[in-house]
Amino acid sequence: MSRVKELQKSLFxxxxxxxxxxxxxxxxxxxxxxxxxxxDGLTLNSSNLISLVSQxxxxxxxxxxxxxxxxxxxxxxxxxxxxAVVGIIVAKVMQEYDxxxxxxxxxxxxxxxxxxxxxxxxxxxxxxxxxxVTLAGMLLFRGMNQYIGSANTIPVPEGFREIGxxxxxxxxxxxxxxxxxxxxxxxxxxxxxxxxWRARRTRREMAAEVWPxxxxxxxxxxxxxxxxxxxxxxxxxxxxxxxxISGIILGVLVVIYSFITxxxxxxxxxxxxxGNARAAxxxxxxxxxxxxxxxxxxxxLAALAGMIFVARSAASGPQDxxxxxxxAIAAVFIGGAAVSGGLGTISGSIVGGLVxxxxxNGLQLMGVGIDRVQMIKGLVLLLxxxxxxxxxxxxxxxxxxxxMRPFRRAAPAATTTxxxxxxxxxxxxxxx
Amino acid sequence: xxxxxxxxxxxxxxxxxxxxxxxxxxxSSGGDSADSGKGFPADALIGVALPAKTSENWVLAGxxxxxxxxxxxxxxxxxxxxxxxxxxxxxxxxxAMVTKGAKVIVIGATxxxxxxxxxxxxxxxxxxxxxxxxLIKNTPDVDYYVAYDNFKVGQLQGQALLDGMKAKKPNGPxxxxxxxxxxxxxxxxxxxDGAMSVLKPEIDKGTVVVGSGQTDIKQTAIEGWKAENAxxxxxxxxxxxxxxxxxxxGVLSPNDTLARAIITSVKGAxxxxxxxxxxxxxxxxxxxxxxxxxxxxxxxxxxxxxKQTIQMIKDLQQGKEPEVNDTTSYNNGVKVVPxxxxxxxxxxxxxxxxxxxxxxxxxxxxx
Numbered sequence: 099m100s101r102v103k104e105l106q107k108s109l110f111x112x113x114x115x116x117x118x119x120x121x122x123x124x125x126x127x128x129x130x131x132x133x134x135x136x137x138d139g140l141t142l143n144s145s146n147l148i149s150l151v152s153q154x155x156x157x158x159x160x161x162x163x164x165x166x167x168x169x170x171x172x173x174x175x176x177x178x179x180x181x182a183v184v185g186i187i188v189a190k191v192m193q194e195y196d197x198x199x200x201x202x203x204x205x206x207x208x209x210x211x212x213x214x215x216x217x218x219x220x221x222x223x224x225x226x227x228x229x230x231v232t233l234a235g236m237l238l239f240r241g242m243n244q245y246i247g248s249a250n251t252i253p254v255p256e257g258f259r260e261i262g263x264x265x266x267x268x269x270x271x272x273x274x275x276x277x278x279x280x281x282x283x284x285x286x287x288x289x290x291x292x293x294x295w296r297a298r299r300t301r302r303e304m305a306a307e308v309w310p311x312x313x314x315x316x317x318x319x320x321x322x323x324x325x326x327x328x329x330x331x332x333x334x335x336x337x338x339x340x341x342x343i344s345g346i347i348l349g350v351l352v353v354i355y356s357f358i359t360x361x362x363x364x365x366x367x368x369x370x371x372x373g374n375a376r377a378a379x380x381x382x383x384x385x386x387x388x389x390x391x392x393x394x395x396x397x398x399l400a401a402l403a404g405m406i407f408v409a410r411s412a413a414s415g416p417q418d419x420x421x422x423x424x425x426a427i428a429a430v431f432i433g434g435a436a437v438s439g440g441l442g443t444i445s446g447s448i449v450g451g452l453v454x455x456x457x458x459n460g461l462q463l464m465g466v467g468i469d470r471v472q473m474i475k476g477l478v479l480l481l482x483x484x485x486x487x488x489x490x491x492x493x494x495x496x497x498x499x500x501x502m503r504p505f506r507r508a509a510p511a512a513t514t515t516x517x518x519x520x521x522x523x524x525x526x527x528x529x530x
Numbered sequence: 531x532x533x534x535x536x537x538x539x540x541x542x543x544x545x546x547x548x549x550x551x552x553x554x555x556x557x558s559s560g561g562d563s564a565d566s567g568k569g570f571p572a573d574a575l576i577g578v579a580l581p582a583k584t585s586e587n588w589v590l591a592g593x594x595x596x597x598x599x600x601x602x603x604x605x606x607x608x609x610x611x612x613x614x615x616x617x618x619x620x621x622x623x624x625x626a627m628v629t630k631g632a633k634v635i636v637i638g639a640t641x642x643x644x645x646x647x648x649x650x651x652x653x654x655x656x657x658x659x660x661x662x663x664x665l666i667k668n669t670p671d672v673d674y675y676v677a678y679d680n681f682k683v684g685q686l687q688g689q690a691l692l693d694g695m696k697a698k699k700p701n702g703p704x705x706x707x708x709x710x711x712x713x714x715x716x717x718x719x720x721x722x723d724g725a726m727s728v729l730k731p732e733i734d735k736g737t738v739v740v741g742s743g744q745t746d747i748k749q750t751a752i753e754g755w756k757a758e759n760a761x762x763x764x765x766x767x768x769x770x771x772x773x774x775x776x777x778x779x780g781v782l783s784p785n786d787t788l789a790r791a792i793i794t795s796v797k798g799a800x801x802x803x804x805x806x807x808x809x810x811x812x813x814x815x816x817x818x819x820x821x822x823x824x825x826x827x828x829x830x831x832x833x834x835x836x837k838q839t840i841q842m843i844k845d846l847q848q849g850k851e852p853e854v855n856d857t858t859s860y861n862n863g864v865k866v867v868p869x870x871x872x873x874x875x876x877x878x879x880x881x882x883x884x885x886x887x888x889x890x891x892x893x894x895x896x897x
Contacts, residue, residue: 123882140630142627145628145629146626146629147649149625149626149628149629153618153621153622153625163725244753247862248713248748250713250714251641251642251644251713251714253643253668253863259647262647265645325834329675336654336655338654360765364883380777406600409616410621410647411617411621411643411644411646411647411669412643412644412646412647412668412669413640413641413644413646413647415617415641415714416645416713416714416753417617417640417641417714417754418617419617420614420616420617421614458622459622459626462622462626463626463629465609467608467609467610468609468610468611468612468619468623469612471612472612522751523808
């Protein structure tokens with residue numbers, strides 16, 4: 099292994115697989131800076147960052163679930179319709195039966211779980227391809243949305259709107275900033291430091307080589323600068339605004355699901371199934387159960403996304419969720435998941451989703467019409483994946499290649515070894 | 531690796547620089563400019579958010595806004611929602627206009643009930659919100675409403691339908707079918723109620739019969755104002771009700787796009803054309819009227835509506851209270867929105883030349 103690789107390894111968290119995250123983040127930073135210049139500083143303006151998060155949190159929540167579905171080798175086209183039907187059910191029970199909104203949220207998640215179980219049953223236990231099951235679901239649940247709502251728009255009560263349009267309260271001394279957001283930022287800073295410290299300790303305990311101190315310092319300081327900057331921006335918006343509640347929900351989900359997919363046996367089974375289903379099954383992975391749970395989970399997250407959108411829109415309407423599946427799928431693929439399954443990461447998908455979000459938002463700020471925005475987004479999706487494929491086939495080093503490398507997959511050729519192997523990423527996985 | 535490092539350091543440096551920018555809280559955006567009577571700079575940014583380009587009228591309105599606002603000395607940002615994900619596009623566009631510091635935001639809503647969060651953000655940032663053509667519902671944050679008198683439009687359509695059928699066949703009873711607009715558009719019900727205020731007495735008397743019996747607005751609604759949906763509904767009506775020799779005398783259609791879809795459907799089924807109403811004076815429909823197919827349309831000259839809206843913006847800019855002529859009818863669920871209503875005009879083959887005399891595109895068609 100070359101020296102460069104070694105350094106790269108130690109700087110970006112110890113394995114080459116984590117180092118790949120860097121390219122994606124670099125792309126995102128480049129796009130943000132580009133638009134920051136093109137829009138005269140509006141992109142990183144407090145109110146824009148706040149609206150960016152609340153506008154895209156529900157799409158990113160979908161991307162989390164979609165990543166797991168795609169890693170397992172499936173696809174889910176029904177998420178938009180599932181979101182819409184859950185939205186209308188929740189809006190309707192609150193309007194007609196005066197159900198308290200926290201209970202309505204629980205009900206919404208339950209409906210999502212039931213729908214997910216329905217789709218999971220057909221995919222996992224009957225063996226109908228997920229593409230077909232969810233295509234059917236797309237029609238079924240879109241129709242159900244209109245049947246239940248009579249294609250009307252139904253408003254939701256104030257309390258419920260908090261999960262989509264709400265902000266943290268203004269409490270504590272007048273610091274010129276939103277205090278809960280500052281606390282939140284501090285919490286994240288502490289988490290970054292602790293993580294690094296624990297990583298060093300683990301390596302020491304395992305008698306592995308510990309990278310030099312200065313590398314740790316860089317690895318802590320750079321994220322800290324970004325976090326502090328973001329915190330001040332989010333906390334410094336108009337009085338009454340803060341980091342959006344929907345963004346906090348998203349953040350919590352990202353942490354939980356990243357842990358599950360990276361560090362638990364169940365999470366690694368998803369990769370095993372997507373990498374090579376037969377091999378995984380022979381190694382004792384419960385194929386059907388994994389497929390069932392992945393589909394179930396997707397619909398629950400779609401339900402949550404639908405409720406957040408309804409809350410943000412203050413009403414559930416017949417056009418909710420149209421084309422969401424496409425946004426979520428695009429985010430996952432831009433974020434480096436493999437079409438054949440088995441590879442991809444949660445954080446990659448989030449960054450992929452953010453790339454699309456910043457692109458969309460930046461173009462809107464520049465006053466570019468939605469027709470051209472769609473054309474640009476389409477080309478970006480195509481180019482991102484094409485570069486990935488091209489790069490893989492050539493195997494040469496190129497700058498673009500090194501930037502795009504991170505877009506490729508996590509853990510190669512998944513089989514039964516659930517631990518990240520730190521191999522070179524150039525190997526093609528066995529299609530599932 | 532050095533490259534990565536250099537980039538990392540550069541990014542960090544930029545982030546640090548940006549950090550020094552001060553918080554917006556100390557800035558001017560305290561919502562103080564929302565008080566009327568103060569006005570705003572004459573070259574301020576005006577945002578215009580329109581629905582998807584599904585009808586010629588919206589495209590025309592967008593062009594008129596761009597030119598009109600430029601003439602008036604304002605900067606403009608005119609946006610259409612995408613054809614596929616209309617509601618969330620429009621939400622994001624309005625939010626972007628707020629971020630850019632627009633002083634007035636004119637909104638032709640895609641879904642009149644799903645914009646309250648964005649409208650509130652606009653209001654909080656000190657912008658005025660004018661609902662254009664479609665009233666924004668369930669929010670206290672909309673300042674003015676400007677539109678054609680839509681109830682009147684419905685009444686004119688209903689009357690035209692009766693007149694048209696009488697002209698063809700002096701004695702009833704007449705068999706008709708009813709169509710109404712998209713259920714998420716506040717105007718759909720207003721048109722329909724207007725038309726029914728004329729048709730209902732006739733239906734009760736028995737001189738007019740709704741062939742399929744579908745008179746509820748839920749049954750007659752056409753999702754998304756889409757031609758394909760109207761055509762589909764007409765196809766099924768023809769099969770279910772008129773395949774056994776019953777004649778269809780008239781169809782109440784809320785606009786031209788749907789009217790043409792209905793006519794296409796009837797032609798496809800090989801039936802004689804009924805009297806079909808319309809609205810919007812779309813080019814294709816005016817041609818159709820002159821050719822004797824569609825019976826009527828409504829002339830709601832978009833030029834006048836845009837002109838009136840820009841006049842309101844000018845008044846607001848100078849700190850004056852804009853003129854309104856209806857302060858009682860348009861309750862959006864939270865407040866009664868002061869409105870300026872323009873009178874619509876019914877157009878048939880008989881008066882088309884006169885009605886469109888000043889219209890550069892439509893006038894040649896009527897000769």
